[in-house]
Amino acid sequence: EVQLVESGGGLVQPGRSLKLSCVASGFTFSNYGMNWIRQAPGKGLEWVAYISSGSSYIYYAETVKGRFTISRDNAKNTLYLQMTSLRSEDTALYYCARHWKYTTDWWGQGVMVTVSS
């Protein structure tokens, strides 16, 4: 069974950094593009970043471009999101999600990031 398990969230002050991880299992991780998608408390879904299976293609939402970096280690079946210069508006539940047929078919349980002083 496909499993995606995020970690690395927490409470962080504005302007600081945090790195999220997502460990994948149950499928051949290196064959799939991956996304980070976030959901602010009580709000809808916002796509954050995408990385292709071999890391050749990387895209970011305008709201995080220049501050966040998506990466992956296919040998470790792990997806990352390095977040810098964090703002209060980055407070959200962050999901990793497998990319499939121009959408997402499997999501992790999410990891909470709270940016507050």
Next chain:
Amino acid sequence: DVVLTQTPPTLSATIGQSVSISCRSSQSLLHSNGNTYLHWLLQRPGQSPQLLIYSVSRLESGVPNRFSGSGSGTDFTLKISGVEAEDLGVYYCVQGTHAPPLTFGSGTKLEIK
């Protein structure tokens, strides 16, 4: 970026009732390859979103056939034929035709009366 407008924002239904959710796009979702990448997700309370329908009308594996999708161009509909208690949650449409970015509708909350 493509804007997806979902209506209604909330929906209240009794068990067995049939309901529909609309998703309208700010531009056509017909891809140059001839496919239309409009999909539907369900987020049950306290859970992660799950894929219900992909490419307008294709049911994801394991999804009950009371769910169906239709539409083309800019207008799309999700129909639940005979709501069951487990169907409560927030439904999102999402487009991949003009990704990046993937863009999501604002969601429709289905409540059970």
